[in-house]
Amino acid sequence: MSGGTQRILVVDDEVALAGVIASYLRREGFEVVLAHDGPSAIETAREADPVLVVLDLMLPGFDGVEVCRRLRTFSDAYVLMLTARGDELDKVVGLSVGADDYVVKPFGPRELVARIKAMLRRPRSASTPSGGSEEPVRRFGPLELDPVARTVTVDGKPIDLTRTEFDVLKALSARPRAALGRRQIIEAAWGPGWFGDEHVVDVHIRALRYKLGDDAGAPRFIRTVRGVGYGMVAG
Incomplete structure (x- = not known):
């Protein structure tokens, strides 16, 4: 990622929606790559090495839960899951396989971008205790x-x-x-x-x-x- 640009992978089978999300993120200076089904999401994540994945729950090929499960075998990217359903079980399953947060559709693109920025400000790993003490x-x-x-x-x-x-x-x-x-x-x-x-x-x-x-x-x-x-x- 040249010049410190952060790369985000947007995965959604609604091509138009994925494009809108991508356009808002690009305006904010992010590099964006797209995928529209489960298998291509995994392939793209391996190639692009994103810092964050915006991941729709319902996907062709295999769903977002399976994408997240496979993603966690090789990537520590943040995962923000999108779901059109209010079912608590969907959220539990998604978060239990490694998603960091979720957004319920419909949502505003500006809100989504703000959530992504807040997530990227979060430390990616635990800091060492001060003074070296454990x-x-x-x-x-x-x-x-x-x-x-x-x-x-x-x-x-x-x-x-x-x-x-x-x-x-x-x-x-x-x-x-x-x-x-x-x-x-x-x-x-x-x-x-x-x-x-x-x-x-x-x-x-x-x-x-x-x-x-x-x-x-x-x-x-x-x-x-x-x-x-x-x-x-x-x-």
């Missing part, structure tokens, strides 16, 4: 979270979390006695520049509980604090 492993019963290695285990077995799932769990475990609201979790995991539907936190919590083998009705790890948000169950 953060201790956090333990909550059989759950262990290592903030430095960015690993999570339950009963000694590794749990495969997405980057965002880990960041949400890290935010909760950093203040284990506190009940954190959605905005507090977003600022810790996404950064203060993020905006959009704050209920994205609920979707990630649901995915986390599934992977951790947790039960919202009788939680071992993540508790719901009604009217506030979420917190950790004391270990």
Whole structure:
């Protein structure tokens, strides 16, 4: 990417919509490549190495969930998933395979561009603790979270979390006695520049509980604090 230009891959089988998104992004100085089905999305992502993928959920060939799953085997690009459906399960499945956020159609192109810019301001990896000191492993019963290695285990077995799932769990475990609201979790995991539907936190919590083998009705790890948000169950 010459001159520091950031490359974005837009994947949507609605060719006209993909073109509109691309035109808005190009006006903002991004380099844009397009794909209109699942197989070509993977091929283009391998060739273009984008920093971010705008990915429609419903695609010919194979869907956006499968694209995201395959993408995560070779790329750490941000994934912003587009869905025309309000089904919570679609969001959970998309985020659980590695999407970072979602936007529900219909949406305004300017809003989408702003969401993309906010996402790209987010650090791509954990920063090293100041002074070179390492953060201790956090333990909550059989759950262990290592903030430095960015690993999570339950009963000694590794749990495969997405980057965002880990960041949400890290935010909760950093203040284990506190009940954190959605905005507090977003600022810790996404950064203060993020905006959009704050209920994205609920979707990630649901995915986390599934992977951790947790039960919202009788939680071992993540508790719901009604009217506030979420917190950790004391270990």
